[in-house]
Amino acid sequence: MNTLGIAVIGTGKMGADHVRRIGDTVGGARVVAVADAVADPDGDRAKAVAAGVEGAAAFTDPAAATAAPGVDAVLIASPGPAHEEAILHALERELPVLCEKPLTPDPEGALRVLEAERRVGRRLVQVGFMRRFDAEYERLKELLDAGGIGRPLFLHCRHRNASSPSFFTSDMLISDSVVHEVDAARWLLGQEVTAVTVLSPRPSSAAPEGLSDPRLVLLETSGGAIVDVEIFVNCGFGYQVRCEAVGESGSARIGDGHAMVVESAGRWGGEIAQDFTTRFADAYDRQVRRWVAAAARGRVDGPDAWDGYAAAAVSEAGLAAGRSGVRTEVRLVERPELYR
Amino acid sequence: MNTLGIAVIGTGKMGADHVRRIGDTVGGARVVAVADAVADPDGDRAKAVAAGVEGAAAFTDPAAATAAPGVDAVLIASPGPAHEEAILHALERELPVLCEKPLTPDPEGALRVLEAERRVGRRLVQVGFMRRFDAEYERLKELLDAGGIGRPLFLHCRHRNASSPSFFTSDMLISDSVVHEVDAARWLLGQEVTAVTVLSPRPSSAAPEGLSDPRLVLLETSGGAIVDVEIFVNCGFGYQVRCEAVGESGSARIGDGHAMVVESAGRWGGEIAQDFTTRFADAYDRQVRRWVAAAARGRVDGPDAWDGYAAAAVSEAGLAAGRSGVRTEVRLVERPELYR
Amino acid sequence: MNTLGIAVIGTGKMGADHVRRIGDTVGGARVVAVADAVADPDGDRAKAVAAGVEGAAAFTDPAAATAAPGVDAVLIASPGPAHEEAILHALERELPVLCEKPLTPDPEGALRVLEAERRVGRRLVQVGFMRRFDAEYERLKELLDAGGIGRPLFLHCRHRNASSPSFFTSDMLISDSVVHEVDAARWLLGQEVTAVTVLSPRPSSAAPEGLSDPRLVLLETSGGAIVDVEIFVNCGFGYQVRCEAVGESGSARIGDGHAMVVESAGRWGGEIAQDFTTRFADAYDRQVRRWVAAAARGRVDGPDAWDGYAAAAVSEAGLAAGRSGVRTEVRLVERPELYR
Amino acid sequence: MNTLGIAVIGTGKMGADHVRRIGDTVGGARVVAVADAVADPDGDRAKAVAAGVEGAAAFTDPAAATAAPGVDAVLIASPGPAHEEAILHALERELPVLCEKPLTPDPEGALRVLEAERRVGRRLVQVGFMRRFDAEYERLKELLDAGGIGRPLFLHCRHRNASSPSFFTSDMLISDSVVHEVDAARWLLGQEVTAVTVLSPRPSSAAPEGLSDPRLVLLETSGGAIVDVEIFVNCGFGYQVRCEAVGESGSARIGDGHAMVVESAGRWGGEIAQDFTTRFADAYDRQVRRWVAAAARGRVDGPDAWDGYAAAAVSEAGLAAGRSGVRTEVRLVERPELYR
Known part of the structure; x- marks a missing residue:
């Protein structure tokens, strides 16, 4: 070779x-x-x-x-x-x-x-x-595919960054950050996303002026599941990516990151990774x-490329939903033969 | 005495x-x-x-x-x-x-x-x-009141029952079950609920015919926080009540119930309480x-009684939101002097 | 009444x-x-x-x-x-x-x-x-009695205090502190303690001058199990009582105390109770x-009273073992009819 | 290159x-x-x-x-x-x-x-x-070297295999299994092992006839720390390698293996790896x-090679301690210049 x-x-x-x-x-x-x-x-x-x-x-x-x-x-x-x-x-x-x-x-x-x-x-x-190559996501995918918790009903996702770069916009919370959950959800569920709703709480005072951070993004899928994503890019305390899948007969959660537990000064616990290069190295x-x-x-x-296209289409609907505050449907072209 | x-x-x-x-x-x-x-x-x-x-x-x-x-x-x-x-x-x-x-x-x-x-x-x-008398909720309330995680932005709630009684209706998921989260959210946040949205995934096959179970109930509050509640009354695996509060500077989670960890037959973990009489005894x-x-x-x-009234008003809006599928505002009378 | x-x-x-x-x-x-x-x-x-x-x-x-x-x-x-x-x-x-x-x-x-x-x-x-009335110990006892992890082979115990009172002596680590594990072990296993060995690492610099703190106390039981107790009365970070039972087919652990998990400032985790009045209230x-x-x-x-007597007899052997550094057998009188 | x-x-x-x-x-x-x-x-x-x-x-x-x-x-x-x-x-x-x-x-x-x-x-x-190349051990080593929990007093180690191969002997629990903890302890602490004691509970009924399994191996080190190792090569439920370091101001634990938490059928928890190729891949x-x-x-x-020699010397003392039931000192030659 x-x-x-x-x-x-x-x-x-x-x-x-x-x-x-x-x-x-x-x-x-x-x-x-x-x-x-x-x-x-x-x-x-x-x-x-x-x-x-x-x-x-x-x-x-x-x-x-x-x-x-x-x-x-x-x-x-x-x-x-x-x-x-x-x-x-x-x-x-x-x-x-x-x-x-x-x-x-x-x-x-x-x-x-x-x-x-x-x-x-x-x-x-x-x-x-x-994320499709992360060991924890792979285990979750295997569990779902094997029917280990039955048909999936919900994915509860958390996506947090310690802080956002200076050029980050409210749109980018969806198109640059939540897009990872869009792909992960499509892959884990084997379903397309059909509609997006975005709820925006009063922004965190730690967010730069004008940035709608955090947000709650709700995805509906072709198989009748619901995906909720907390995206919070100025949470201050670290980088966290979590996903809990809830199925008809059980739930499974990844991303807690409990590698080492330390006890000192009246507290037990561990470190939170500060960025994705650590978490997803x-x-x-x-x-x-x-x-x-x-x-x-x-x-x-x-x-x-189809996965890339689908993510772009969901992103586009998500941006519209974020601006309008109402549920927005996702439109996809018919899936070409090459990608079936 | x-x-x-x-x-x-x-x-x-x-x-x-x-x-x-x-x-x-x-x-x-x-x-x-x-x-x-x-x-x-x-x-x-x-x-x-x-x-x-x-x-x-x-x-x-x-x-x-x-x-x-x-x-x-x-x-x-x-x-x-x-x-x-x-x-x-x-x-x-x-x-x-x-x-x-x-x-x-x-x-x-x-x-x-x-x-x-x-x-x-x-x-x-x-x-x-x-729940206001539960030791874990009390600790969460203390933490929030002390500003331990900053101004609250989200409450992510899970409310699961192993199975629902035969007389349970889709409305009762909101008026009988989520009503606990309505009160808990009002109490933890010290805010009123201002609007409700209900999303209903394709029902679990374990749910009785005609019951819209599970559901995702979204509450908006007067202080700009968002509360999402997964209510799932036929989850099959036990009774679980969890709440994660996400604030401007941290998050806090209760309800994991890790009292005893057992390792056997290739698995580590613990029991899940089967009903509220155990969890909230x-x-x-x-x-x-x-x-x-x-x-x-x-x-x-x-x-x-004011708390009882407010919960009833949110329930009423929640039932309307569940039936219509759209965001529904909550209307409250002015708070009487006696309850301030 | x-x-x-x-x-x-x-x-x-x-x-x-x-x-x-x-x-x-x-x-x-x-x-x-x-x-x-x-x-x-x-x-x-x-x-x-x-x-x-x-x-x-x-x-x-x-x-x-x-x-x-x-x-x-x-x-x-x-x-x-x-x-x-x-x-x-x-x-x-x-x-x-x-x-x-x-x-x-x-x-x-x-x-x-x-x-x-x-x-x-x-x-x-x-x-x-x-401790026999603590909910976690009760669950562990039930599990052991039900054969949930098979015949017990080990109890790994941790007993830590933030700091010791000024009058505390090296003997009291055994007679006042480990005596709780002595009773808990006898009760959990339904066996008498037959021998004691005490190992003393170089004392912590946080311990008062002359206090042999921490120590590792090893108990052997009539049924062939071994109990190891880390007793550390000036650990500085809180009050912790843990017990892991290891049996022929599994293990079970209590005392992790995961009631509320907080994430902030780069750390996830929870508080450690500072004294027994909190932990065992x-x-x-x-x-x-x-x-x-x-x-x-x-x-x-x-x-x-028999339990009180047996604990006193083990304490006495433990004090001798602590002073001599060698394994010391426990002598008990025959158990009177009244306590069988 | x-x-x-x-x-x-x-x-x-x-x-x-x-x-x-x-x-x-x-x-x-x-x-x-x-x-x-x-x-x-x-x-x-x-x-x-x-x-x-x-x-x-x-x-x-x-x-x-x-x-x-x-x-x-x-x-x-x-x-x-x-x-x-x-x-x-x-x-x-x-x-x-x-x-x-x-x-x-x-x-x-x-x-x-x-x-x-x-x-x-x-x-x-x-x-x-x-193990020196395992991410969790590396983090523990970093923490200890940085003084994160003060001078180490104890290492509490668990080393469990689902089952042992047919040729395994009581000696091999020490020379083939505990030898990993011997090296890990020397490396984590930066100290030599000075004495070994072995306690053997009544063997598990799951162990082959004649095999003294499990055992508790106690190492004393040149810096006054104590290392206790539960070695259990027929535990039945999986492969587990854990280490809790207890220092003068805190403790740190690795090996809990909480990558994915599943909830189903009345239980929460996760899988236990079945062998070292998974855990240490x-x-x-x-x-x-x-x-x-x-x-x-x-x-x-x-x-x-010095590390290999030191492990062999501790093994030899451990085998003697296991056979005699009494504390056995470890003898090392003077460390050659080349390995300082």
Whole structure:
């Protein structure tokens, strides 16, 4: 088996982290090309990232990186608006793609990606919903699939960040944060989301002026289940991702994070992880390892372009629901043959 | 201090249990009169209950029991529709009352009770929302009042029964079950409920035909908090009452019930209580003990008639929301001076 | 049923607390006499305690209190060395006794109590090992008795105090603290303790100079089980009493105390109770309520004088083991007919 | 960086698992030679294992495998008695070694390994105490090193297997099982073990005839701490490895394994892993990844030959203590300069 040559598009925190990951913990792959997505005319950031990797070249243009010699697959970690173009470049060359979420910022772009894959004739695009590779989520999925708690009725989800970056908007609570629960819910339940309602309590005083944080997002699904998501991106105390599935004969909860219990000074308990790189470190590693193995065989092993499209469609409805305060239905095109 | 003589109205499960409780674990009180609320012309049930208590007389008529010699206070454990009349009889005699929830089935009856108390000129009626006397709820209330997690933003509540009695209706999930969360939320937050939304997933196959079980009930409050309640009365696996309060700087959760952890046959964990008499045994005891102490001083020590009225008003809005599927506002009369 | 008249001997923290308890939460009983055990020639402390109770008289002499009119039973909460005399006074009058642990400081005194009971011809003395009335211990006992985890092989016990009083000695870690585990182990297992070994790590720097704290006390039992007790009376962080029973087919653990879980400032967890009055409040209440009910029938409902004797004998062996550093066997007299 | 060529000695369960691991999840390394340790004259087992790996050759003789072209490092997973010879072969060629525990079955063999390393002049041998690479143990170690709970006083350890293999002996509870706690304790505390005591309760009826299972093993350390280990290799309900460290100002516990909590049929709780490959899967992966990275630089990154020697010396004392029933001191040679 030859080593898979990867072009990494995007040189921010996520891109650099993927470059490090491929070098450190992913066997059978190496980074051969690095490019920033946008606004890096001299390619300085790409050069800095590539400098740490033997045999990796820096490019000022994503298309050139994708077309570089030895590139067998493309990992896209650029900002969302740059995804569509980078994916289309890769599909033109029939290269496997791992694209950080969102696939595209809106459903229309995602439909164009679906159309491009249809022309290629096989699924090449995987979306970076890494929760599907988390050990706890995998156990929950197995339990649900095995009927361990009967038909699912509710998913009660909590998604909390210690604080949000300065550019975060009320829309992004839904399109950037809850989108993870949208995919997790679709995957865990094997159902599509059909409607969204958003309730917004009086914002936390810890939230920046104008940010509607926290919110309660309610998803209805094609199988009659209800998903409620508390999204709270300035909770102050840490990063928490929890999910309780309630079924007809039992419930199951993940995300409590009880690895070590400490007792001191009148309190028992443990630490709360401060960000997703701690909580989901293994999931990111496993995602890329499995993508590399699948890409070497020309396959997708994880959420595909349809999953990216569906998430974008739910996001769009969620944004409308958040602005209007009323229940908003989700509209999906018919699912193409390729994704059934 | 003389022993408080109590008339118990209602001879069903709750009434008989209160009679036992007063004899066993409540100092300073004794049952002197017992009457069934309705349809017991020969008073057989009352006789059976009274037979176990030295010095207790059985009556066929609640009014007669209330008027019996030695009656200092009245405990009402009859069905909801019989509450109003029994309370009014007691108020005519200016006797302290402990009335099982609901105070009355609808807000109109509760308003008549408020008016009767106004005529007496002091608060004499306490409603049996016993969760306020549960040790875990008390700790949560203390934490919230002390600002331990900042201003509350969410209460995430779970209320599950192993199975529902045969007469249970979809309305009763709200008026008989969620009403406990309505009172708990009002008390924990110190706020009124302003609107109700009800979402109903596809019913569990374990629910009787026609019963909309489970449901997700969403309450909005005057202080801008949101309360979500999963009510599931045929969950099959036990009785669970949980509440997670999420505030601006932390969260707190009660009801996990981790008293004993057992490890065997490949599983770790514990038992789930099968009904409320186990989970809230201490709360019932403490409620009656504190009511007896307060009644001996002519006072109320717990949820009062206004709390009963507010719960009835929220219930009414909840029933409308459950039937219509849309958000329904709660209308309250102005709070009388007596209850401020 | 008449109200049980109780003489309380001992006016320290425990005595005063029992007087309060009988007034507040124990139905069917009242305090009629109070005496300090020793060194209270003017009876000022007894007067202070009695002053708060209607109908209670203060005495300067325990014997006089026991002999006072209306005394039906005696509760002894004086220091250990005063127990024997007070018990013998009560037995002369054939009065039921609840005696705080230890029954007596040494096995010889306990044997004299056994002999006095033999002369009376029935069991009248109960020892205040209140853990037997704790809800968690009761559940553990039920589980063991039902064979829920098979034949018990180990009890792993933790007994921690935030700090020890100034008069505490290395011996008292065994005779005053571990003695609770001695009784709990005998009761849970239904076996006698046959040998004791004590290991002493380098003392904690938080322990007062000269105090061998913490220690690990190992008990062997007649049924071939082993009990290890970590006793740590200056742990600094709170009061913790835990017990894990390991059987042939499972294990069970109590004492984790997970009533409320709080998440804030990067930590999840809960409070640790700071002393036994919090942790065992209900157990103390229940112990006295059940003793009152049993005493009214002339019976013992809890650990009896034999249990007090056995604990004293194990204590004595434990003190020797602690001083010598080697395994020390426990010697018991043959169990009299009365206690079989 | 070139790929590290590894010879794997031993073709049993562990050896085959390491071969799989190097292929699947360890970047920068590949298996180039495989040999069984003993009694495989035709090399059939080695051929079977090598067959699955591109470029790997099978050998009938460990020495030949070690001397094969392209071998940069040696991983030894043969039975304990074969370790010494295989290590000495590798040291003759100055190759880095990862040797499964025990380093050697007795301290004398380990001393010969130390002497061989001394001749080479640098540390090349790492012992497979994989717990040091487990995320929970690492967090506990960090906490202890940071003084998070003060100076450690106790380690309370539980080590349970669902059942033991047919060849397991009473000695092996100590030399094969508790040896993991011996290394973990030395590493966590940074202290040597100075004495061992073994208490044996009446064996579980689930243990094979003649096997003294379970046992309680007590270690004393050079810093005055005490380590108690419950070893129970036929507990029936699963594989559990727990450690509670108790320090002067707090305690910390790992190994509860609360990843997913399920509620059904009257019980809450989770699964117990059935063997070490589940519980320590990540630790094994990380151990080999870090050894590969260190070996490529000619270094050891983990427990070294001195750790292997010390564990063998404690084991030897433990076996004597288990047979005699009395406390047995551990004798260590002076620590050579190379290991300070």
